[in-house]
Amino acid sequence: MNKTYDVIIIGAGPAGLAAAIEAKKTGAKDVLIIERNDEPGGILLQCIHNGFGSVLFKKDLPGPAYAYNFITEAKQLGIEMLFDTMVLDITASRKIYATNSHEGFLEFDAKAIVLAMGCRERTRGQIRIPGTRPAGVFTAGMVQRLVNIEGLMPGKNFVILGSGDIGMIMARRLTIEGAKVIKVVELMPYLTGLRRNYVQCLQDFNIQLSLSTTIKRIIGKNRVEAVETVKVDDCLNPVAGTEEMIDCDSILLSIGLIPENELSKKSGVQLDPLTGGPIVDENMATNVAGIFSAGNVVTIYDLVDYVSKAGFIAGKNAAMYAAGQTAVKKYVEVKAGDGIRTVIPQKISVERGLVPLSNEVLFEMRVTKEYPSKISVDLMDGVNVIASHKEKYARPAEMITMKVDWNDLTTKLSKDTAGLVVKIS
Amino acid sequence: MERKFICIRCPQGCEIITTLDGHGVITELTGNSCKLGPEYVKQEISDPRRTLTTTVMVEGGTHPLCPVWSEKPVPKDRVMELAAALRGIKLNAPVEINQIVLANALGTGINVIASRSIHGGI
Numbered sequence: 001m002n003k004t005y006d007v008i009i010i011g012a013g014p015a016g017l018a019a020a021i022e023a024k025k026t027g028a029k030d031v032l033i034i035e036r037n038d039e040p041g042g043i044l045l046q047c048i049h050n051g052f053g054s055v056l057f058k059k060d061l062p063g064p065a066y067a068y069n070f071i072t073e074a075k076q077l078g079i080e081m082l083f084d085t086m087v088l089d090i091t092a093s094r095k096i097y098a099t100n101s102h103e104g105f106l107e108f109d110a111k112a113i114v115l116a117m118g119c120r121e122r123t124r125g126q127i128r129i130p131g132t133r134p135a136g137v138f139t140a141g142m143v144q145r146l147v148n149i150e151g152l153m154p155g156k157n158f159v160i161l162g163s164g165d166i167g168m169i170m171a172r173r174l175t176i177e178g179a180k181v182i183k184v185v186e187l188m189p190y191l192t193g194l195r196r197n198y199v200q201c202l203q204d205f206n207i208q209l210s211l212s213t214t215i216k217r218i219i220g221k222n223r224v225e226a227v228e229t230v231k232v233d234d235c236l237n238p239v240a241g242t243e244e245m246i247d248c249d250s251i252l253l254s255i256g257l258i259p260e261n262e263l264s265k266k267s268g269v270q271l272d273p274l275t276g277g278p279i280v281d282e283n284m285a286t287n288v289a290g291i292f293s294a295g296n297v298v299t300i301y302d303l304v305d306y307v308s309k310a311g312f313i314a315g316k317n318a319a320m321y322a323a324g325q326t327a328v329k330k331y332v333e334v335k336a337g338d339g340i341r342t343v344i345p346q347k348i349s350v351e352r353g354l355v356p357l358s359n360e361v362l363f364e365m366r367v368t369k370e371y372p373s374k375i376s377v378d379l380m381d382g383v384n385v386i387a388s389h390k391e392k393y394a395r396p397a398e399m400i401t402m403k404v405d406w407n408d409l410t411t412k413l414s415k416d417t418a419g420l421v422v423k424i425s
Numbered sequence: 426m427e428r429k430f431i432c433i434r435c436p437q438g439c440e441i442i443t444t445l446d447g448h449g450v451i452t453e454l455t456g457n458s459c460k461l462g463p464e465y466v467k468q469e470i471s472d473p474r475r476t477l478t479t480t481v482m483v484e485g486g487t488h489p490l491c492p493v494w495s496e497k498p499v500p501k502d503r504v505m506e507l508a509a510a511l512r513g514i515k516l517n518a519p520v521e522i523n524q525i526v527l528a529n530a531l532g533t534g535i536n537v538i539a540s541r542s543i544h545g546g547i
Contacts, residue, residue: 048478048480048492048494048540049478050478050494051436054435060476061540062478062492062494062540063540064492064522064540064541065494065522065540065541067541068522068540068541068542147480148480148490148492149488149490150489150490151480151489151490176477176479176505176508177479177508194436195431195438196432196433196435196436198431199431199433199438200433200475204475204501204504302436303436392458398437
């Protein structure tokens, strides 16, 4: 008595909601989202700051308002949502096993699946900060949830490690709520979040930022009492004699996000060691037939608008797959070349069996280092430049999006190309 | 006089370099990618403003807080004052998205509104 759905989506965050909406609009009849939280919206619900929607809506919305647009549309379209439910396992034959406290063990069959589990935060253990292990060391997203949703203030005097966007946004948020943010320290010689957040979150509130600085050790028995910071050299090694003791009761970590792919691995989906997410083609299809993927589970995005866009692509293609309409005959690989750290999609279909799904191919890339002046991002097939994209500058913190027309790309491609490379020149 | 700005109107964050004459009037401006840049710099020089996002307490809802935001940017030097005023407000569930939480906040003519709905709890 397993229920069979055309498309099942794992996760009701921005990627999952967009995928469900587009799957339904493309013609999928039964669309189900399985979500472990008790309501849809994902991380947007705790991102109460504005800055969302500039690409899709040409508006500057707070996170919950951005999510509201998608939640409302999903409900109007009659998309089923199952909350408080944890997916335990996914198989390559698209069986889904899940559980919740009111129905027990659940089994579903899906003609197509969209993985939209998002990401999780890197923790203290993953960067091995020495010192004692007192209470008061939090990840930025954890504090964001406590302050914005639960209404709890976890500390009074904060030191923030990492200049990522959530870290800076929380520096402002904590200041507005009456806490003191003593300093933000960043290991890298550059800001790792968006520059506008430096202006409106740190500069506006006179919060000091120290680049090329990290935490050497955490001090405190039961609760954090102080941190010792230290400067680092060009090779990121601590410089003796530059230590500084800062009294504080809380440390907030904004040190990166990791795509959450435990389920993907179980289903046989191949991951890219650089992005930490599934290897996908331009249709957001993974290597497992009928399993698609979108959002921060694939690669860490800067802007939710592009997460939603990826969700639309994944949802549309999942619906078409469920209806038996897609067949890709041949792929070429896309590799990160000089100056590029990560790129999605990692492969492009060069022959499509049926109707072209979408002709717009979005390459999302991150660079390896800062490029202060004009650069050109070139997509090469070994010999020729297939497509080129100009940027005034490039920073590792800011994702580069290059739009390429699929017809254009495949026409220009030499017949027996071994693969594509994106590089900076 | 030369003054540097980082435009905060979109995620791109253009670095804008301006030259001002003795009266604070822009005589030269470079580095922007669109028309929002000059607009931002002009505003930033004469009357810097920011959008405030924060939370207010909710009674009888599924959540103890409701996120709110100033519909338009408010004067930058009044952001903390507005946050303090909002700390004194308690809403009763249900709250509807876009519901006015504080009208004409601090006499600025700008409303503070809810950025999500909060349903009534049990």
